[in-house]
Amino acid sequence: MLLALCVSIAFVNKASSQDFEDSVSKVPTTSETRMIEATTSQGVNSGVLISTGEWGKLHSSELILEPPDLHVRPNSEMLKWTEGTVWSFEQDLPSVIRILQHAGLDEYTISTLTSPPFLAQGIGRIEIRPPDSVILELSPQTRNMLYPHLGSTAKTNYFRFPIRLMSGGYARMSQSPTGLSANMEDLISRLCYVKEGGAVHISDIRFLFSQAENEAERLRIIKTLSRETSLNSWLDLSRPLNKESLVSYWSANGKNPGAITILDAVLESPEIDRIELVHLLPPVAKKLLHTYAEPEQGVGTHLPDCHSTSFSFFSNSLPPRMLDSVGAVANERYVRATKPWQFGDVILIKDADGNWVHACNYIAGEIVFTKNGQSLGRPWVLQTFNEVFASYMENSRMQAFFFRLKPEYRE
Amino acid sequence: MRPFFLYLFVSALSLTSPSVEADPYCNPGPWGKVKISNVFLEAPESIVRLIPAPSEQTVWRFPEMSFKEVTALLDSIVIDADIRTLLREETPLQTNEDETRAFPSLRVIRSLPLENRQKLYRFLSGFEENPYHYNPIIIDTDEIRDWFPRDRMPEEALSLIEELSVPIENALAFADVPSLLPLANSENEELQMRKALTRSRSMLLSLEMTPDTNWEELTEYWTVGGSFIGAVPFLESLQRTDEDLTVGLTEILPLTPRRYLNSFPVSAEGITGSFPNNYWTTFNFFRITPDPKFLRRNASLQYLRKYYDVVEKPLKFGDIVALSDPDRDQIAHVCNFVADDIVYTKNGTSLLEPWIFMKIEDLLSRFSIRKPLEIQYWRRKPVPAQSLDNASN
Numbered sequence: 001m002l003l004a005l006c007v008s009i010a011f012v013n014k015a016s017s018q019d020f021e022d023s024v025s026k027v028p029t030t031s032e033t034r035m036i037e038a039t040t041s042q043g044v045n046s047g048v049l050i051s052t053g054e055w056g057k058l059h060s061s062e063l064i065l066e067p068p069d070l071h072v073r074p075n076s077e078m079l080k081w082t083e084g085t086v087w088s089f090e091q092d093l094p095s096v097i098r099i100l101q102h103a104g105l106d107e108y109t110i111s112t113l114t115s116p117p118f119l120a121q122g123i124g125r126i127e128i129r130p131p132d133s134v135i136l137e138l139s140p141q142t143r144n145m146l147y148p149h150l151g152s153t154a155k156t157n158y159f160r161f162p163i164r165l166m167s168g169g170y171a172r173m174s175q176s177p178t179g180l181s182a183n184m185e186d187l188i189s190r191l192c193y194v195k196e197g198g199a200v201h202i203s204d205i206r207f208l209f210s211q212a213e214n215e216a217e218r219l220r221i222i223k224t225l226s227r228e229t230s231l232n233s234w235l236d237l238s239r240p241l242n243k244e245s246l247v248s249y250w251s252a253n254g255k256n257p258g259a260i261t262i263l264d265a266v267l268e269s270p271e272i273d274r275i276e277l278v279h280l281l282p283p284v285a286k287k288l289l290h291t292y293a294e295p296e297q298g299v300g301t302h303l304p305d306c307h308s309t310s311f312s313f314f315s316n317s318l319p320p321r322m323l324d325s326v327g328a329v330a331n332e333r334y335v336r337a338t339k340p341w342q343f344g345d346v347i348l349i350k351d352a353d354g355n356w357v358h359a360c361n362y363i364a365g366e367i368v369f370t371k372n373g374q375s376l377g378r379p380w381v382l383q384t385f386n387e388v389f390a391s392y393m394e395n396s397r398m399q400a401f402f403f404r405l406k407p408e409y410r411e
Numbered sequence: 412m413r414p415f416f417l418y419l420f421v422s423a424l425s426l427t428s429p430s431v432e433a434d435p436y437c438n439p440g441p442w443g444k445v446k447i448s449n450v451f452l453e454a455p456e457s458i459v460r461l462i463p464a465p466s467e468q469t470v471w472r473f474p475e476m477s478f479k480e481v482t483a484l485l486d487s488i489v490i491d492a493d494i495r496t497l498l499r500e501e502t503p504l505q506t507n508e509d510e511t512r513a514f515p516s517l518r519v520i521r522s523l524p525l526e527n528r529q530k531l532y533r534f535l536s537g538f539e540e541n542p543y544h545y546n547p548i549i550i551d552t553d554e555i556r557d558w559f560p561r562d563r564m565p566e567e568a569l570s571l572i573e574e575l576s577v578p579i580e581n582a583l584a585f586a587d588v589p590s591l592l593p594l595a596n597s598e599n600e601e602l603q604m605r606k607a608l609t610r611s612r613s614m615l616l617s618l619e620m621t622p623d624t625n626w627e628e629l630t631e632y633w634t635v636g637g638s639f640i641g642a643v644p645f646l647e648s649l650q651r652t653d654e655d656l657t658v659g660l661t662e663i664l665p666l667t668p669r670r671y672l673n674s675f676p677v678s679a680e681g682i683t684g685s686f687p688n689n690y691w692t693t694f695n696f697f698r699i700t701p702d703p704k705f706l707r708r709n710a711s712l713q714y715l716r717k718y719y720d721v722v723e724k725p726l727k728f729g730d731i732v733a734l735s736d737p738d739r740d741q742i743a744h745v746c747n748f749v750a751d752d753i754v755y756t757k758n759g760t761s762l763l764e765p766w767i768f769m770k771i772e773d774l775l776s777r778f779s780i781r782k783p784l785e786i787q788y789w790r791r792k793p794v795p796a797q798s799l800d801n802a803s804n
Contacts, residue, residue: 061656063648068640176651230648232658257455258674261765265450265673266615268560271435272448275615276659279673287670290645290662296699316679379644 049231049384051365055249055343056241058277058364060231060382063290064176067377071292072222076156081209081218085135087128087159088151096126103146109134135207140193147193147203162201164372165192166229167390169200178224180217187211188225197393230290230381231367233277243267249364252343255314255410256282277363277382282344284312285361285369288380295376299323305374310346310359313369315411326359330403337404345404349389352397360388362402437616441632442728442750444619445660451558454609454675454763459602461762465543469520469589471513471531472540478504481511488530494522510540517590521574529577532586536780546759547584547780548608550576551773555583558610563603568594580776613673613767614753616660626650632750633663635728639697641665660749665729667695668747668755671766678762685760692757692766693745696729712742719789731789732771734778744778748788 049060089096093114100110112118113128120127138146150159166173170189178185191204202225212218235246246267250259259280266272278289293304302323311326311334312318322329330346337345345362360370366384372391392398405411437445473481481504489495501516523531535544550558555573568591575590576583588608595601626646633642642663649656661669676686683703690711695701704710719731726732730748735741746756752771758764758778771786778784 061652061654063645064651065644065648068643070640232649232656234657234659257457261452261455261675262450262673265452265613266448269448269450272450272615274657276617276661278659278661278669279615283670283674286661287666290648291641291666292644294699316677 049366051367053365054245054340055235055364056246057236057238058233058367059236059274060233060367063230063232064173065228065230065290065379065381066223067226067292067379069219069223071376072219072226075205075222077158077205077209078218078222081206083206084129084210085204085207086151087130087146089126089128089149090124091126091149093121093126096128099146099149104139104142105146132207135204136190143191143193143203144195144201158203158205162203163205163225164391165200165202165225166227167198167200167387169194170202173224173227179220180224181213184208184212184217184221188221195393196395197398199391199393226377228372228379228381229383229387230379231383233363233367233382234274235277235280237266237273237275239270241267249343250280252314253407255344255405256280258282258286281369282314283316284309284318285380288371289369290379290381292379293371293376303374303376304371306359306371307356309369309371309380310361312411313344313346313361314405333406333409334403335406337402341402342404345402347385348401348403349392350399350401352395357394357398358388358392437751437753440751441628443624443629443632444621445750446617446619446657447753448615448617450613450615450673451560451610452613452673452675452765452767453606454765456602456606458675458762459606459609462605464601464605465589465592467589467592469515469517469587470541471515471535472510472538473513474510474538474540476511478506478511481513484534485513485531488534489523489527491524494524494527497522517593520587520590525577528575532577532584535586541586543586543588547586548588549579549777549780550583550585551581551612551770551776553578553583558612559607563607565594565596565600565604568604580779581772582776584780609763611758611765611767612773613765613769615673616749616753616768617657618660618663620649620652620656620658622655633728639665639729664755665697666699667697667701668692668766671757672755673765673767675765676762681762686762687757688760689745689757692755693731693747696747696755711745715742715745715789719791722788722790724788726788727790729791732774733787733789734775734784735787736782737785738782742787743784744774746774 047061051058051060089099091099097110097114100113105113113130113134118129118131120129147159147162151157153160155161169192170185174180174185180188188202188208191208192200192202194200205222205225208221209218212221243263247260247263250263251257252259259282262275262279266275278286281289288304288309295303297304297318299320304318304323307326308318308322311329312322334346341362343363347360347362347368348356349358351357358370358372360368363369363382366386367382368385368388369380370383370388371380372378372388389398389400435447437447473484476484485498485502486495489498498515498519501519503514505512505514520528532544532547535541536547537545539545550572552558555576556569559569559572561569571587571591571594572585575587576585578584588605591604591608592601595604630643630646631637633646634640642665645658645662649658661672664672671687671692680687683706685706687701688706688708690708691701691703691705694705694711694714705714715731715733722730726748728749732746732748732754733742734744736743744756744758746754746769749755749768753768754771754774755766756769756774757766758769758774775784775786
């Protein structure tokens, strides 16, 4: 059974400013870079999380969201699973053999796979159709080593772009009934693998589909694997309260004026002892929290993703221009943030190759507002730092950077 | 002289305050256990500052009326001889090219018996030139001291509002804003008073989940029988938890109303020249991207008649509640049914009017200032598409 490896994040100060400079002064920033380190722990999955600070007393309890049928039905594997699992390589046979060896397959298995009837060679391409027994017996480490070499670079290729599971893996995802058979649940657990950084992935979707009893179960598989955690958060308004501090924090120094209206309203009513966080969010987040994107919200194939959402946090609406690129806005309007983090700060995660792999917004305590991927099957949610970072921990060399909207900008 | 349609309900005895309830829950229904928390929303200071401060001097404007006609009108309204004398002494009249203006002292205003004031204000409300009579401050309760913030409204101001407000159905209407201003001791106090006068009552609605929650019924209701699927993932996520949960109803609303609820318009929303009104708000209820054509009344009403049917209670989530003038078969206001007796509404295009939850009876009071209106309920005809979100023209 898959080791339920969870990840907690430790921020380590590290003197580095190699890629950042103030966009106005062009002077290298003195803010520290924050390296994310993975350790094994149990993440956050029990009871109510309470965080207290200048934002007040924020309570959060966990929710598990599952995408609607219409959002997962376009899944290409739902149509192609009958073709069986294909490991496709663009290398020549000796190179393929080396990849298989490096991934940890034994010589007998390699010899079997690289011979007929499992092997098919085309021009510039080699295809291996592994038997079920091989797929099942691969160790998580082998999957981790092998799958990044398989198939095309298309985003629909689950080998290169596996489904990222929530921290805690399938064991945590299936704590509430999934509608899947016990056998199928065991199978899913068996096929999960863990990246070096601790993120839990699964790639063998086509194989899972082939093992399903019917179309309904295939739908349940993809919906279950797309489960995402979120938080139902509310602010405790039990008196006494520091109204000035609350208003100042949630209004973000005027960038979120709607929070002033609603906080003024609730704080004058002593009988109101809580307010759901959604009421305090700026318009874009208030509109999108706990929903899944619709094609209509995009422009062509440009759909709302983490970057467009994060850099529109204080906007009145999600500007279509942000779907093209956030570059100009990010460079001109933001500066590196220092602690204490403020409501709406943008958190960017960079991988070891220097790619910005994710962005989200700081809310309060350990909580962020995030959309973990461009896919229509990924909702806008509230998660802890741990949750977000854990799901992006491809390796241990990930870094998180914090940015803040300059005071002269309102959005 | 323009005709006027004001119909003011004169029976102060009938004034009740059913909206101020002891029980903070909606009546039981398919919408689940919905808790109500009343809140008062005040327009942001930045918007209030945009509005020029009125003169402290009350002005009654009588368009297209001569000095003589105005004098005759006032004489016909004010019967008491002493008050009539005071009125003549302390209400200078000024006749301009196309109107006559009267400048009553506060003493005159206070001396007018309720019936006289009602009659006169009913007349004045027929003209947009009298902004505070045409759009008086509606206080949806008879407990004025519960409506305004006591820490920001001087006691004298509260007393004056109590004294000069006139009853309309289940609410009170206050039109003597200029008379209040001298009671402020500083510019900031006056600003705070003007801000307090922009109050609208709304609600925070929370959905409470218990072991007895009927999930099937709840989902059926909030998804309109599966037509609006946007709320499904969130509702399902609640069903997966073992705990008793309370969640903001906002998160079950479709995207457009949840974004606007309990907020005031901002200047960016009027960039095309028109600010969102009740039609825009109502017909975009289930739409992901608001359609600007609903800023136009005629286009909206055409759409209503083409794609909606008149229905009877019980209502469904998102049904249109329309207030109409039965004599002219004309719709005066539209909004969306939410649950029990609560609607989601935008009462006018003003920057001072937020998007709110409101009781239907309060809504009816507000829009019956000039004439009693009737309620109609409309429901979208079945849409062949899978989701109302994508309903097209």
